[in-house]
Amino acid sequence: MTSADHLTTLDDQPRARLLELVGAIEPWDDVEHAHLETATQWIAGGAPVYRMREPDVPAMHLVSYFVVLDETRGQLLLVAHRKAGLWLPTGGHVEPGEDPWTAVVRECREELGIQAVASPITGEHPLFLTVTQTRGHRPHTDVSLWYLLSADAHTITSCDQGEFNAIRWLTDEQVLEESDELLDPHMHRFTRKLQHYRSRSSGHHG
Numbered sequence: 001m002t003s004a005d006h007l008t009t010l011d012d013q014p015r016a017r018l019l020e021l022v023g024a025i026e027p028w029d030d031v032e033h034a035h036l037e038t039a040t041q042w043i044a045g046g047a048p049v050y051r052m053r054e055p056d057v058p059a060m061h062l063v064s065y066f067v068v069l070d071e072t073r074g075q076l077l078l079v080a081h082r083k084a085g086l087w088l089p090t091g092g093h094v095e096p097g098e099d100p101w102t103a104v105v106r107e108c109r110e111e112l113g114i115q116a117v118a119s120p121i122t123g124e125h126p127l128f129l130t131v132t133q134t135r136g137h138r139p140h141t142d143v144s145l146w147y148l149l150s151a152d153a154h155t156i157t158s159c160d161q162g163e164f165n166a167i168r169w170l171t172d173e174q175v176l177e178e179s180d181e182l183l184d185p186h187m188h189r190f191t192r193k194l195q196h197y198r199s200r201s202s203g204h205h206g
Contacts, residue, residue, distance in 0.1 A: 014097055018043045018062075021100065021145065025129050028193040031186075035131040039143050049143075050096040056140035063144040064103040065091035067190065068112070069119060070153040076175060076191070077156065078183070079111075080165040084135060087168065088184045089146065090159075100126070100145050108149065111160045119148040121201045128193055130186045146190055 022040055027033035042060065043049060051061040067089040068077040078087040092107040094100050101124045108116035118124045128146035133139055159167050175183070175191045184190075 014099070015043055015049070017099065018049065021126060022129060025126060028128065028189060028196075031189065032129065032193075035129055038131050039129055042143065049094075050098075051093045052096070055134075056138045060141040060143060062094040062100065063091055063142045064094055064100045064107065064147060065089045065144050066104045066108060066116065066147040066149050067194070068149045068151050068156070069194075070169065071119075071150060073153055073169070074171050075153060075169040076172070076194075077112075077151075077153075077167060077169055078175070078187075079159055079163075079167050082163060082165055086135075086184060087178070087182055087187075089187075089190075091144070101147070104147050104149070111163065112156050113158055114151060114155055117150050119150045121197055122148045127197065128186075128190050130190075132185060148194070 019040065022036060022043065025032075025036060027036055047060070048058045049062045052058065065088075069075070070077075077090070079090055080086075081088045090107065090111045092103065092111070094103040098106075101118075105116045108114060121127075124147075126145035127148050130142075130144045130146070132142050132144065134142060153169050156167070170178070172191050172195050176188055178187075180188060
């Protein structure tokens, strides 16, 4: 890593881990390919990657999203996010020095009240990466690692009312039928990538 000389020893390990995580993601399309390149350059370049102060310091920072999949029903969980005014996966900002998977475990407990169980499709590795400009007051850029969790829909009975208005379980097809304007701007692309991985995974086992 060219910038290793001026990085502190404490910072080196998480940064190397992030580069490893990002490098292992197979780009789904040209957009994700570009986002992965942006994220790699940003991490390797030595810029601060964790949010230090809400909502926008530094202006670009790391987020862990987690999409909960009920395999039996074939449904994904989306939440109505109060601030964003959109239906999104659950997730949150990665704390300074925190491993993104650790952030998933923490946020899953806080937001949904359940233990995070990694999907067998992906394990404790992100499936997808996005670089997104947020909407509204004091916009900033979220570099989001998207993880996939497994849960039975009936085990999720509540969500963080401070952050979310409501929750919905939707099939892949229902997600893709929803207007882009109502969802995270990359939700359709994530869902198509997930469909591909699920069919590939079931093919391996079948």
